[in-house]
Amino acid sequence: MIDIDNVTKQFGEGAAAVQALRRVSLTIPEASFFTLLGPSGCGKTTLLRLIAGFELPTGGDIRLDGQSIGHLPPHHRPVNTVFQSYALFPHMTVARNIGFGLEMQGRKPSDVAATVNKMLTLVRMEEYAARRVDQLSGGQQQRVALARALAPHPKVLLLDEPLSALDLKLRKQMQGELKRLQAETGITFVFVTHDQGEALAMSDQIAVMSAGEVQQVGSPEAIYTRPRSAFVADFIGDTNIVPATLLRYEGGRAVIRFAQGPELCANAASDALAAGPVQVALRPETITLTDAADPAALMCGTVAESTYQGAATQLTVRLETGPEIRVEVTDPPSPGARVGIACDAAMLQVLAD
């Protein structure tokens, strides 16, 4: 278990100082696949580098299984990293790359050889042991980098956007592979990515970060269906953020009303919002289209644009109140049609900010 306790990281001094992390607190559970997700510059890589020990925090502490490690140099932490650039040693063979960490730990050559073989099998690279790393494809280099970082059996494996250099098909394949490796080794994986699809597909838990702060922590489902803020809702998947009026709370749920239609009992990210205008997240695929005159319609508008996407068609509907929202349907009405927007209240999320 990793405890990130009030960690702050500042680069530079005085007027040029940049706050990369502001009082970040997180608990990363043992043996889980934990993802740090956010746009570039949100501080996710900085946090990873603090856990690895390449940087020291400006304030706060990092604990691994209750022991403070925030002050230790990288080679004294039972934590290994898979780098975005892989950073394989070009003057060594695949096998020596994988064995490097073990060798540096002073393990017996016979132990090193045995573990290297195990790792080669684990990442399915047995035939490549004697190859030079620059003779490998990107996907193969990726596997070697993984094996190299896993070989010393660290308590935590840090992965810094390891899939970003791969093409789409290989990326999908490696996503599955990483999940499998995590389950097989039981090592805590901390995965950094800006790709929300990747995060949703692989993680046990996701921490969404922006501007040096953690916005929300939760399971992929919780993050997707119950975003706390407009930032999270917008960053994870496609979403519509629509204004509504908060009337009151009822049994922990928020009673809201859109431009028209009935009062609805929606999920709320916070139970302390003042009655009045609020923002509601509405996923395009949860929306159903009805007749504009349907009493169940929450708002209505006209179809402005229709984009065929294979499995579904994405429509842009211009609401009568002004904004546009995106809707995903399988039997699209033709552009110009007047439609009503309906949605299951359980799919609505009132955002806190």
Add this chain to the structure above:
Amino acid sequence: MAAPGDIPQAGPALQRAQRDRARRRKRMRWGLLAPALVVIGIFGLAPLSIALVYSFLEPGTYGGVTWAFSPEAYVQFLFQRDIFDDTLGFNGAYLRIFGRSFGLALITMVGTLVLGFPVAYFIAARPEQQRNLWLFAVTLPFWTNLLIRTYSMMLIVRDEGFLNGALIWAGVINRPLSIIYTDGAVLLGLVYSYLPFMILPIYASLEKFDFRLLEAAHDLYASRVQMMRHVALPLTRPGIVAGCALVLIPALGAYITPELLGGGKKLMIGNMIALQFGSGRNWPFGSAAALILMSIVLIALLVSLRSGAKPEARHG
């Protein structure tokens, strides 16, 4: 699909164009090379051939050569002819001068390596826009003639020089250290003059070096020393080998530095050869000594080049 080797016929116009291009490429290659080849031929190979011929002739009484074949110059390198009975006795004097020169040159090489590698590393680790400034600082000594720099060094290290003055003033010593006209002074001068030749090639290697590899090694439990030994040094080996060659070879033939800082008492090969063409009036022997030095250097260079190329050969 067409089988390999099944290439469609090129039309006559295309054939002509292909020929033209091949010819132009060849002409360009030789055109680029020719001026340098002419210069090297006239001022490099021709004098070398003259030296080779001279080394097998007899010395003239007032310098120059007498046109009579004689291997005497090479014999003289190792043996001494008795004045009375003409028998040959072993003479290690010249061998010792060679040995001393190699010793000094090797120590110079190691000294510049030890001092130069950290400097090259420091520069390569600077932000890109700062590096040129540092490199400029390294090459700054080249803007002043070596002779002048060596003279100024004499001013610093001589008995009444700045160094002794400062040490006496500070109370560290009460009598001047005799530094000048010693091997130490020559060494100091050699290390100083050849340091940039070590720094620059190592820097060129380090500049291409991916510093993230050090981070990876550190992450994989390598200490700082191990990071250097297992990652930084092997990957900058070509630069180190080039730097060593660039320092060792000219240091072996150094003339000005041992002449001035060594006071001409402690001969190095360069001074010894110069002496043969001057007051020694033995041109054949001077030529022979120069050629022997050159052969040794060439062999050493070939060996070092082969060992420098080894890592590639082992993997490739």
